Amino acid sequence: METTISKKLLGEIESYRSDATKFLSNLISYEAIAPENGGKGEWEKANFIQAFLEKMGFDEIERYDAQDDRVPSKRRPNIVAKYFGENKEKTLWFVSHMDVVPPGALSLWKTNPFQAFIEDEKIYGRGTEDNGQAIVSSIFALKALVDLKIKPKFNVALAVVSDEETGSKYGIEHLIKSGLFKKEDLVVVPDAGNEEGSAIEVAEKSILWLKFSVTGKQTHASTPNKGINASLLGMKLGIEVYEMLKLKYNYYDNLFDPPLSTFEPTKKETNVENINTIPGRDVFYFDCRILPSYNVDEVLSSIRKFCSFYEQIYPVEVRVEEVARSEAPPPTSATSEVVQRLKQSIKLVKGIEARVVGIGGGTCAAHFRKSGIQAAVWMTSDSTAHQPNEYCKLSNLVNDAKVFSLMPII
Structure with a gap:
């Protein structure tokens, strides 16, 4: 040149x-x-x-x-x-x-x-x-x-x-x-x-977007004993899934910034319009960015197994759906x-x-x-x-x- x-x-x-x-x-x-x-x-x-x-x-x-x-x-x-x-x-x-x-x-x-x-x-x-x-x-x-x-x-x-x-x-x-x-x-x-x-x-990194739907039982906020609070149990599920994934998939690869896989709760759908109703359904989303060293299907399987275990402990139904996926x-x-x-x-x-x-x-x-x-x-x-x-x-x-x-x- x-x-x-x-x-x-x-x-x-x-x-x-x-x-x-x-x-x-x-x-x-x-x-x-x-x-x-x-x-x-x-x-x-x-x-x-x-x-x-x-x-x-x-x-x-x-x-x-x-x-x-x-x-x-x-x-x-x-x-x-x-x-x-x-x-x-x-x-x-x-x-x-x-x-x-x-x-x-x-x-x-x-x-x-x-x-x-x-x-x-x-x-x-x-x-x-x-x-x-x-x-x-x-x-x-x-x-x-x-x-x-x-x-x-x-x-x-x-x-x-x-x-x-x-x-x-x-x-x-x-x-x-x-x-x-x-x-x-x-x-x-x-x-x-x-x-x-x-x-x-x-x-x-690989990308995995997930939708979590938690179904409980709607009731008046003054009588929580008559319902199953999907919002409360949905929040608890989100935190526990987040902590499980952080602990299990903790490998570092310094080529990347950040150098580890990330699993972030992001979007949340409106459950009820008013304050004095306990919601019977709660929907939230995760954005997962997974290091290429991990298999996306294995990560998704871990999430589904965890949610099945969660259903055995709490009286809710949990559905996990793929919104988007891109393998690295x-x-x-x-x-x-x-x-x-x-x-x-x-x-x-x-x-x-x-x-x-x-x-x-x-x-x-x-x-x-x-x-x-x-x-x-x-x-x-x-x-x-x-x-x-x-x-x-x-x-x-x-x-x-x-x-x-x-x-x-x-």
Whole structure:
């Protein structure tokens, strides 16, 4: 790679700072929430992104929409944009997602979560870091290559997908099944990282989401002796399941952060509307992130056996249902080409040595690894995803684009 070319490329991206900030601000206004979470999907956001891409001079722009009758558009959009390189048989992919999680309690936000707010070189709003930063940094990385007419060593492409937050069936899974990707392709998923930008994720934990339904007997709160308090016994069950899992599955793997399996009670459904009724049914959920060294079926079997034992002690019926499951695929090799190119680009832009890590969060990379395609997850991130007052640092937005731009030319 010629030093002159790299300096031109990095300078060009720096000149995009204002345009990139404006583009991300506009993205935030689209409430691209999945139907599972009460939203209408990503259709309008996708059309906005595609209109921008069509002005950039890509060699190919295509849509791979997936049928979904639950949303008004009846389709979940997926955009693919490609810039041809010297070798047209191989492609470096940057995969980002359009969907966002709901904002949660609005009282916890400084401002409207779907109206971008800039303060202290940070842009606030739902979806700024997860995954707006990735969408914008990857787009502007390619824009610099196109604008400067720099021919990469191989194709460089964007896959901007739907449905990452709720399973990827209508997003990256749909694209992989279409045969779009090749075994020799390189994949970067900018969907996790640390503040320094020194962590390249090559492995993910298995994911298991469970629904627990506890059935007792409803009665007036003044006569608890006439009922069976499903809320009380549901809370007790949740705590005891949590403690059992922590004790039984306590292996540490320092590749991951955190280095152990996690079993967290999260969502809880409304049991009764009024205070003076003892509920006869209680429903709560667990989010389990399980180290690859453990078998998910064995963990689930332990939970079911424990609940059966619980039913023998307390006069309730307990039902355990799988909501979602994703088995951890084999990790990406630390010596793979995608990891090595990332490391070199990070060193050139940031002057630091990146290291490989594992994470508990699920990303699109897991789907590629299951298909035998080497994928690396990387971004510079303060890890504010899914939090109130989520933000993206503008410096991260620009510097990540610089890293991405160098990968296909080094």
